[in-house]
Amino acid sequence: MLEVRNLSVTFDNFVAVKNVSFKVNKGEIFGLLGANGAGKTTTIRVMCGLLIPSSGEVQIAETVFGKNNNTAELIKSRIGYMSQKFTLYDDLTIEENWKFLASLRKIKKDFYKKRCDYLNQWLSLGDKKNKLVSSLASGLKQQVALAAALFHDPDIIFLDEPTAGVSPFARMQFWNLIKTLAEQGKTIIVTTHYMDEAENCARLALMRAGEIIALDSPEHLKVQTFPNGICVVLEEKMPSSLKDEIQKYKNEKLLNAWPYGLYYHIVFHDQKIGNDLKSRYPCLQLHTDVADSNLISATLSATLEDVFIELVEGKAR
Ligand SMILES: Nc1ncnc2c1ncn2[C@@H]1O[C@H](COP(=O)(O)OP(=O)(O)OP(=O)(O)O)[C@@H](O)[C@H]1O
Ligand SMILES: [Mg+2]
Numbered sequence: 001m002l003e004v005r006n007l008s009v010t011f012d013n014f015v016a017v018k019n020v021s022f023k024v025n026k027g028e029i030f031g032l033l034g035a036n037g038a039g040k041t042t043t044i045r046v047m048c049g050l051l052i053p054s055s056g057e058v059q060i061a062e063t064v065f066g067k068n069n070n071t072a073e074l075i076k077s078r079i080g081y082m083s084q085k086f087t088l089y090d091d092l093t094i095e096e097n098w099k100f101l102a103s104l105r106k107i108k109k110d111f112y113k114k115r116c117d118y119l120n121q122w123l124s125l126g127d128k129k130n131k132l133v134s135s136l137a138s139g140l141k142q143q144v145a146l147a148a149a150l151f152h153d154p155d156i157i158f159l160d161e162p163t164a165g166v167s168p169f170a171r172m173q174f175w176n177l178i179k180t181l182a183e184q185g186k187t188i189i190v191t192t193h194y195m196d197e198a199e200n201c202a203r204l205a206l207m208r209a210g211e212i213i214a215l216d217s218p219e220h221l222k223v224q225t226f227p228n229g230i231c232v233v234l235e236e237k238m239p240s241s242l243k244d245e246i247q248k249y250k251n252e253k254l255l256n257a258w259p260y261g262l263y264y265h266i267v268f269h270d271q272k273i274g275n276d277l278k279s280r281y282p283c284l285q286l287h288t289d290v291a292d293s294n295l296i297s298a299t300l301s302a303t304l305e306d307v308f309i310e311l312v313e314g315k316a317r
Contacts, residue, residue, distance in 0.1 A: 001026040001187045002047065002156060007056035007066075009042050009210075016042045018210040019056070024189060026155075029182050031198050032191045034207035035312055040191040041084055043207075044158050047189070048081045049073065060156065080149035084160040084191075087145060090134035094125065094144050097133060101148050112151075119147040122177075139170020146177060157181060159190040163197065175200055195304040204304075208312050218304055225307045229286045231266040231274070237283040238264065249273055256314035258306075265306055267314065 002024040009017040017039040024030040032040040045051040047058050049065060049072020057066030060079070065072040088097045095116070102112045120129055123143050133141060142162055149157060159178070163171040175197060182188055190201065198204055199218050206214040206221070214221055233242075246266065249255045254273055257266040266284070268274030278284050 001028075001061065002189070003059040004043070004047065005057050005059070007043065007046060007058070008054050009039075009046060009051065010054040016210050017046070017053070020207075020210075020212050021056075022205055022212065022215060024187055025202075026187055027182055027185045028203065029178060029188045029190065029201045031201035031204040032189065032207060033193075033198055033204055033308065034191075038207040039210040040207055041160055044081075044160055044189065044191070048079055048158055049075060050081075077152060078155045080152070080154035080157045082145055082149040082157070082159045082162055084164075086141065088133050088141065088148060091132065093130050093132055094136075095129040097144070098129075098148060098151065102151055105152055107152060115151050115153065119150065122180075123147060137167075137170070139166045139173060142166055142170070142174060143177065146174070150181075154186075156187045156189070159188065161191050161193065163192065163194065171197065195308060198304050206308070206311055214307075214311055221304065221307045222302045225310050226267055226302045228268065228271060228274070230302045230306060231268070231278070231284050231286055232260075232263045233266070233281075233284045234262060235259065235264055236262070239281070239283075242277070242281050242284070245277065256310055258309050260306070265302075267306075267310055269314075 003022075005021050007017055007020045008015065020039075020043060022030075032043065034040050042051065046053045047060075049058075052070060053067055055067055057064055057069065058072075060075045063071055063074045065075070089100070092100065098116060098119075099112075102115075107115070120126075123140075128136075128140075133144065136144065146159070146162065149159075162178075163174050166174065171194065178188055178190065179200065190197075192198055201218065203215065203217050204221060205212045214225070216224065246255065246257050246264075249270075250257055254270040255266055255268045257264055259265075268277075278286075
């Protein structure tokens with residue numbers, strides 16, 4: 001459905017996106033993860049045809065566009081974009097916002113009415129469509145902004161941090177909407193800083209400093225990032241000598257360690273050191289061993305948060 005080939009974006013001398021390539025399938029929920037400034041929004045802006053890349057190209061269905069081929073206009077009717085910054089007018093009602101947007105997109109009256117009824121029902125808005133956007137809870141505002149991006153019934157939908165600043169319950173509701181869109185065959189490209197949300201993606205591209213450093217399903221990312229598993233230790237059971245040794249090896253990049261709730265998660269880049277520490281400190285256990293002993297395995301197994309910490313911060317590159 002969508003393919004990005006060798007995409008690079010340079011602002012003056014700063015390289016924001018470096019030689020990025022990936023494909024997204026029809027009906028897939030594809031996530032872009034990365035720390036602030038990793039290049040997610042820049043990549044999305046190129047895919048939407050809003051920014052001409054320094055090199056590389058994007059293919060959406062049969063249309064190819066890039067540095068030397070500015071045909072992005074052709075795909076505008078097929079894509080919907082919910083940008084990172086809130087884009088609705090606070091001092092207009094929901095319906096006035098939608099009407100204004102429809103007029104900008106030159107959407108025909110009949111089609112507008114159909115979509116308005118459909119989206120109104122989809123979001124169970126009822127009479128709320130006459131309310132000022134400024135009066136809405138943040139979760140509903142984001143749903144209305146999503147609907148605005150869907151007015152022309154696009155095939156591919158870009159959602160840039162759609163749930164930032166939204167309550168956990170409203171985030172869950174928003175993700176239910178995203179899943180129904182994918183079930184209808186819409187292709188979704190989404191960025192998020194929430195790892196629990198990232199679990200809903202079929203595949204994830206992890207970006208660091210403009211590059212994709214990993215790309216796979218959430219489950220494969222966990223297994224591939226930690227082929228030898230993760231060690232866990234209850235922080236209160238950690239002798240200070242173990243803390244000192246861990247810090248020393250962490251500085252030498254021979255392991256990575258981070259606090260995780262009441263625990264510390266530790267991944268050994270050097271297995272010899274791992275075996276040595278495990279033999280000397282019985283409180284240090286491989287998470288699978290701990291899970292076997294009937295402790296709460298969910299908090300102890302590797303999570304996407306662990307993958308993110310390890311790949312983005314853990315390795316010397
Ligand atoms: N128009 C621009 N001119 C100069 N630098 C820019 C421009 N747009 C983005 N950048 C820089 O490019 C880098 C990538 O920015 P981008 O907005 O793509 O990151 P991001 O991954 O979306 O981050 P966040 O999670 O904070 O939204 C950043 O260092 C940013 O400051
Ligand atoms: Mg961004």
